[in-house]
Amino acid sequence: MRNLMLLVEYDGTDYQGFQWQMGRPTIQGELEKALEAVTGQRTRVIGAGRTDAGVHARGQVVSCRSGMALSPDQLRSALNARLPKDIAVKAISPAAEGFHARFAAKSREYRYTIWNSSVRSPLAWRYAFHFSKPLEAEAMHTACCSLIGTHDFASFGSRLWERGTTQRTVYRAECWREGDFVYVEVEANAFLAQMMRGVVGTLIWVGEGRLRPEDFQHILEARDRRLARNLAPPQGLCLTRIVY
Amino acid sequence: MRNLMLLVEYDGTDYQGFQWQMGRPTIQGELEKALEAVTGQRTRVIGAGRTDAGVHARGQVVSCRSGMALSPDQLRSALNARLPKDIAVKAISPAAEGFHARFAAKSREYRYTIWNSSVRSPLAWRYAFHFSKPLEAEAMHTACCSLIGTHDFASFGSRLWERGTTQRTVYRAECWREGDFVYVEVEANAFLAQMMRGVVGTLIWVGEGRLRPEDFQHILEARDRRLARNLAPPQGLCLTRIVY
CATH class of the missing domain: 3.30.70.660 (Pseudouridine synthase I, catalytic domain, C-terminal subdomain)
Structure with missing residues (x-):
């Protein structure tokens, strides 16, 4: 398992905010759905900022753990192919063991x-x-x-x-x-x-x-x-x- | 009847272009519908540029004739209250008799x-x-x-x-x-x-x-x-x- 750091951009107009909610469109929900489709594993993502419904992000950072063999760039392309057009992963980089997008943010x-x-x-x-x-x-x-x-x-x-x-x-x-x-x-x-x-x-x-x-x-x-x-x-x- | 010149901005994403088409959403169609609702008269508008489906405008100019007693600013407010949020009239000014938004454009x-x-x-x-x-x-x-x-x-x-x-x-x-x-x-x-x-x-x-x-x-x-x-x-x- 590797720890990853994702830079994410989204237009929040049509979402109920970042954080996962049962049966409602959220940024976290869409990211986790795309990760599961690409990697075959249920993956939990942690966002640095919990944006409200309708709020946008140009520099959201999320961390997650993945057992995938894909390179970060391959994973990014595969995720962007699955994500709706109002959400995109702009970059993925390997993160230190134990990196947590929310707690580590200065x-x-x-x-x-x-x-x-x-x-x-x-x-x-x-x-x-x-x-x-x-x-x-x-x-x-x-x-x-x-x-x-x-x-x-x-x-x-x-x-x-x-x-x-x-x-x-x-x-x-x-x-x-x-x-x-x-x-x-x-x-x-x-x-x-x-x-x-x-x-x-x-x-x-x-x-x-x-x-x-x-x-x-x-x-x-x-x-x-x-x-x-x-x-x-x-x-x-x-x-x-x-x-x- | 007065001749008027309207400065119009729109997000063309959800329209079939400027020019009126039977039963399809167009910028001209929306402007004429709003003018008829506000003035009670069927009004034909002439656009300086015939933008294609999906094309936007920040500086479209249209001319029309109106018998309304409203001041240009009152007419602008009334039109903007009726127009969908992806179309707005930014300014209205009186135009010379015979002014034609397309033919007069340099x-x-x-x-x-x-x-x-x-x-x-x-x-x-x-x-x-x-x-x-x-x-x-x-x-x-x-x-x-x-x-x-x-x-x-x-x-x-x-x-x-x-x-x-x-x-x-x-x-x-x-x-x-x-x-x-x-x-x-x-x-x-x-x-x-x-x-x-x-x-x-x-x-x-x-x-x-x-x-x-x-x-x-x-x-x-x-x-x-x-x-x-x-x-x-x-x-x-x-x-x-x-x-x-």
Whole structure:
């Protein structure tokens, strides 16, 4: 048995998220189905990030164990031939014994894309959230800088299991405009469930002028989920990179 | 009755092209249905470019006549509320009496996008043609420069009506690489049916090394459709701009 590391890209529009669910289309389910078809063995995959329903990934990493004799490149081609067109394995490399895609990850990077124009865009709606009122990206950037560092992010997301902590460390947080697009990018050691969407939803209130950047920081410090209930929709979110 | 000019964007994936066809989904059909629902009048729209099935547009222009009292912005909002999410009217402006979106156009610009990587991309497949063998974009650029000027383009496309000419004038033709994407952009006074896809299909042969740039020029000069039978698929093509 070998341990493998797979770099995976997907369009999450038609999936119920990464994690396997009985009878529903998920990224994990499709990857495991393709692995079983190619290798003849039931194979469990572990993803570095558990993306929600409708969220995309350009840099998801999964690990799995396989007894196959195929080279990584042959296995990649065989998997891509079986996977639906909205999921692809971009690269496969051998991983050290005991490598675990989730526990070994040093950080994750997510990018959120907002299409900020009075008119919706038929060419952007799958990968961007359309928000028609003008957003002040500089105020959003000022606000999101207060995320940097080690904080209790309870205002912006939920713990993943009952006894987990809501403390995380954000290494980088940026917001900027390029034409009609506004981007929010955050790199952290790990994310709470729905944390990125909670952050962006509240940043949008700052961008509209409904909150000041200081209010954003107060919401963070309050550690109260009820203060940040504007959850940005999933289609703007993309898991862009995992660092090991 | 007023004459109007509409700037239209669409994702052509699920349509049988711009032009109206009985009982099939087309861009023209959807625009006319929305106009009739909003204005209560049957309205004929004229498009500047007749895009093929599966081809996208970021800058299609259509003209129509309307007796509505709504302001252009109100009409735009009402149309966008009715149109499917893969079609939108980006702007409406009053046009001079007698303005005709097709006849008045001085030039059209198309862009073709190739995803040139050994692995397909789930986030790019709707708007790019996946070509896995490495392409030499510089050779493709050298070849496509021979399109510039007034030529008989019979090798690359068909006349739109029986007595039409196959002579067109290309003002600009460029090919370049950005990472794993290769782009081909051509601006011409007008295009023959399937001309852009015929040009790109033959340029791909140059990029692969199956043809030299000089061979591309000989194919153009031969005015023989049988020499350029590699038609690039529609999903990579986008009508980007109409100049008046």
